[in-house]
Amino acid sequence: MIIEIDFNSDEALYLQLRNQIILGIATAQFHEGDSLPSVRQLADMIGINMHTVNKAYTVLKQEGYVKVDRRRGAVIAVDVDHIQAMEELKKELQVILAKSSCKNISVAEIHELIDEIYRDYIN
Amino acid sequence: MIIEIDFNSDEALYLQLRNQIILGIATAQFHEGDSLPSVRQLADMIGINMHTVNKAYTVLKQEGYVKVDRRRGAVIAVDVDHIQAMEELKKELQVILAKSSCKNISVAEIHELIDEIYRDYIN
DNA sequence: ACATTGTTATACATATCATATAACAGTGTG
DNA sequence: CACACTGTTATATGATATGTATAACAATGT
Numbered sequence: 001m002i003i004e005i006d007f008n009s010d011e012a013l014y015l016q017l018r019n020q021i022i023l024g025i026a027t028a029q030f031h032e033g034d035s036l037p038s039v040r041q042l043a044d045m046i047g048i049n050m051h052t053v054n055k056a057y058t059v060l061k062q063e064g065y066v067k068v069d070r071r072r073g074a075v076i077a078v079d080v081d082h083i084q085a086m087e088e089l090k091k092e093l094q095v096i097l098a099k100s101s102c103k104n105i106s107v108a109e110i111h112e113l114i115d116e117i118y119r120d121y122i123n
Numbered sequence: 124m125i126i127e128i129d130f131n132s133d134e135a136l137y138l139q140l141r142n143q144i145i146l147g148i149a150t151a152q153f154h155e156g157d158s159l160p161s162v163r164q165l166a167d168m169i170g171i172n173m174h175t176v177n178k179a180y181t182v183l184k185q186e187g188y189v190k191v192d193r194r195r196g197a198v199i200a201v202d203v204d205h206i207q208a209m210e211e212l213k214k215e216l217q218v219i220l221a222k223s224s225c226k227n228i229s230v231a232e233i234h235e236l237i238d239e240i241y242r243d244y245i246n
Numbered sequence: 247a248c249a250t251t252g253t254t255a256t257a258c259a260t261a262t263c264a265t266a267t268a269a270c271a272g273t274g275t276g
Numbered sequence: 277c278a279c280a281c282t283g284t285t286a287t288a289t290g291a292t293a294t295g296t297a298t299a300a301c302a303a304t305g306t
């Protein structure tokens with residue numbers, strides 16, 4: 001999988017990395033059981049520090065997207081807590097949809113946009 | 124309008140403030156032409172620094188939610204750039220929906236959730 | 247034994263956040 | 277004309293987050 005990091009972005013590197021990997025899982029570029037590159041390998045590949053990659057992996061573990069095996073490194077293993085995921089989604093949508101409402105975006109337009117994005121994902 | 128700030132949140136105070144005001148506009152607690160409290164007044168009301176409020180107002184101005192009048196202070200005035208708003212929405216949804224997909228949330232569930240949230244908003 | 251794995255500790259530079267004090271140029275009011 | 281208020285700007289300080297750097301540790305497969 002190609003991981004693209006924008007060094008000019010205002011978004012933290014470890015968060016960009018986390019997001020890229022989550023997108024990779026959603027688009028089936030990473031599958032359950034796949035091993036991610038080791039923190040040192042990926043750091044060298046991208047050209048950033050080992051600890052920045054480690055931080056991304058730690059967050060992914062915390063959020064339930066990978067499990068860490070002593071020998072195999074970070075392994076894709078999505079832990080599904082449906083209720084918690086729904087609650088988090090609702091919180092995140094609250095402000096985003098408020099913005100959309102202020103900017104006169106209709107419900108229909110949002111539904112359409114979501115279908116368009118979700119088409120590339122698994123579920 | 125009641126503005127609630129969570130001092131234990133990891134979200135920056137000025138961003139919490141900005142979000143609260145955007146939510147206020149979306150839920151019609153603030154109307155086009157309404158004046159927001161002055162930076163010093165609101166700072167005293169909440170118990171934070173004047174500059175933190177000023178930063179929130181500056182961001183709101185930048186993002187097209189208020190205009191600043193010399194006499195009346197920050198006035199609600201939503202500048203609608205539909206195309207730009209749609210592009211921004213799409214970017215923001217990308218990662219959020221990837222997370223939802225990984226956590227086995229269906230499109231139907233998302234549509235339902237959006238209807239539920241949008242019911243409280245204007246559009 | 248050896249190399250590789252994640253993990254932890256420490257240190258440093260930079261940026262962001264929040265506060266604090268102060269001053270400035272407009273603007274409406276007494 | 278004074279006065280109080282408005283947003284705005286400048287400067288400083290402390291706390292926290294971010295990214296890098298070097299180093300070491302325990303566990304594991306070859």
